[in-house]
Amino acid sequence: MKGLLKYLCLLALISSPGIGQQVPEKQSAAYLKEFNTVQEPARREILIENVRIIDGNGGIPVERGYVVVKDGIITAVEPGSASEEIKKRMSVTDAKGKSLLPGLIDAHLHSVNDNEFLQLCLGNGITTLRDPGHPFTFYQAIHFADAPLPRIFLTGPHLDYPPVAYGQEATLVRSNDHARQVIRRYAESGASGIKIYFRLPLRFYKDVVETAGAYNLPVVAHLELISAADAIQEGVIGIEHVTSFGTSIAGAEARADFEKKVDENNNARREERYRLWASLDMNSPKVGEVIDLAVQKNIFFCPTLAAFERQADSTGKEDFRVKGFKNMLKFVELAHQAGMKIVVGSHSSSLYSKHGWTYQREMELLRMAGLAPLEVIKSGTVLNAAYFGNSPRLGSISVGKAADLILVDGNPSENIAAMYNISAVMLNGDWVKK
Numbered sequence: 001m002k003g004l005l006k007y008l009c010l011l012a013l014i015s016s017p018g019i020g021q022q023v024p025e026k027q028s029a030a031y032l033k034e035f036n037t038v039q040e041p042a043r044r045e046i047l048i049e050n051v052r053i054i055d056g057n058g059g060i061p062v063e064r065g066y067v068v069v070k071d072g073i074i075t076a077v078e079p080g081s082a083s084e085e086i087k088k089r090m091s092v093t094d095a096k097g098k099s100l101l102p103g104l105i106d107a108h109l110h111s112v113n114d115n116e117f118l119q120l121c122l123g124n125g126i127t128t129l130r131d132p133g134h135p136f137t138f139y140q141a142i143h144f145a146d147a148p149l150p151r152i153f154l155t156g157p158h159l160d161y162p163p164v165a166y167g168q169e170a171t172l173v174r175s176n177d178h179a180r181q182v183i184r185r186y187a188e189s190g191a192s193g194i195k196i197y198f199r200l201p202l203r204f205y206k207d208v209v210e211t212a213g214a215y216n217l218p219v220v221a222h223l224e225l226i227s228a229a230d231a232i233q234e235g236v237i238g239i240e241h242v243t244s245f246g247t248s249i250a251g252a253e254a255r256a257d258f259e260k261k262v263d264e265n266n267n268a269r270r271e272e273r274y275r276l277w278a279s280l281d282m283n284s285p286k287v288g289e290v291i292d293l294a295v296q297k298n299i300f301f302c303p304t305l306a307a308f309e310r311q312a313d314s315t316g317k318e319d320f321r322v323k324g325f326k327n328m329l330k331f332v333e334l335a336h337q338a339g340m341k342i343v344v345g346s347h348s349s350s351l352y353s354k355h356g357w358t359y360q361r362e363m364e365l366l367r368m369a370g371l372a373p374l375e376v377i378k379s380g381t382v383l384n385a386a387y388f389g390n391s392p393r394l395g396s397i398s399v400g401k402a403a404d405l406i407l408v409d410g411n412p413s414e415n416i417a418a419m420y421n422i423s424a425v426m427l428n429g430d431w432v433k434k
């Protein structure tokens with residue numbers, strides 16, 4: 001597929017309109033491909049029976065059913081029990097008392113050549129992830145892994161501008177032409193998305209979105225200084241981090257103060273975003289305006305709440321960070337109520353989760369923000385598959401899709417905390433943890 005993508009890109013470049021406008025015709029690739037080669041599927045049929053099926057689409061679970069997997073693909077999803085005929089031919093897993101879900105998809109996970117961490121995440125149910133914004137070389141180790149890894153989608157270095165926050169991880173865009181060149185190079189290097197970072201000036205957005213669009217690459221953004229409303233108007237499809245909405249909601253004075261401090265010093269954003277969010281009025285009409293815009297433009301919103309979570313101290317005292325976080329939760333609740341597509345991204349670690357379990361903490365926080373358990377599961381599976389341009393292939397328990405599946409003890413459709421009880425993980429049609 002990487003070869004095919006390269007070929008398509010080359011074809012597109014040959015037929016492109018001319019210097020300065022080298023934007024290829026839109027490709028009709030069925031889906032974007034992960035950067036790594038996942039393990040070969042088992043060459044036997046596998047039956048998982050007596051299991052509650054939570055297919056990821058958000059509907060009522062099948063309380064007792066079975067699923068058949070062959071050559072890495074789901075070939076049957078049925079209520080009731082499999083016939084003796086089927087059972088005889090297959091390797092059978094009796095999953096009584098467990099729930100079967102699609103493998104979890106993490107839209108925001110950073111890991112620098114750390115295969116052990118990725119293996120830990122896989123064992124905890126994450127079968128697919130995207131790293132929004134590291135150089136491709138930060139993932140060289142995946143080609144030398146000694147154990148299975150999740151499907152890894154990469155965006156390449158994020159696009160930024162001086163004075164840069166993470167110089168080693170960024171490409172600094174010099175001009176609109178340069179932006180187009182960079183994206184073409186990323187696409188040929190195996191990017192399956194493009195990430196904008198917070199210093200990139202708005203004047204580059206249009207070319208970034210247009211060139212990425214020619215390769216079907218979603219453009220996602222982490223914002224501080226550019227408002228989410230402006231980014232969305234320019235065609236960004238994904239907003240990473242709840243904090244990216246801050247300046248769209250703030251009053252003029254608070255916004256100017258925040259922008260001035262962060263513009264002077266990149267590191268000021270860490271504290272100032274909490275001060276800004278603590279001061280925001282969630283009843284302001286600005287909240288509804290930016291949410292309506294995002295809904296209308298079909299934006300994917302990856303709040304990464306776990307990364308920002310702050311709890312009151314042991315005496316119950318709430319500082320501005322705790323107040324700021326409460327408003328972030330409230331904003332996600334309002335966005336969800338209005339129909340925004342919310343997806344799960346762990347951001348790798350948080351203050352309130354054990355190493356490797358931040359995804360589950362993010363699920364709990366989305367539950368606190370008012371998503372029903374089945375909606376949280378849909379956010380982590382079906383919606384993320386769409387966000388990754390992979391709806392035909394990943395994200396639900398459906399005939400014809402890749403067999404990335406997890407078994408969970410208990411019933412997460414009633415209690416999302418059950419997502420900590422991952423008892424088995426299947427990747428590409430074979431068990432990697434059982």
Ligand SMILES: [Zn+2]
Nearest residue numbers: 108110132347
């Ligand atoms: Zn990040």
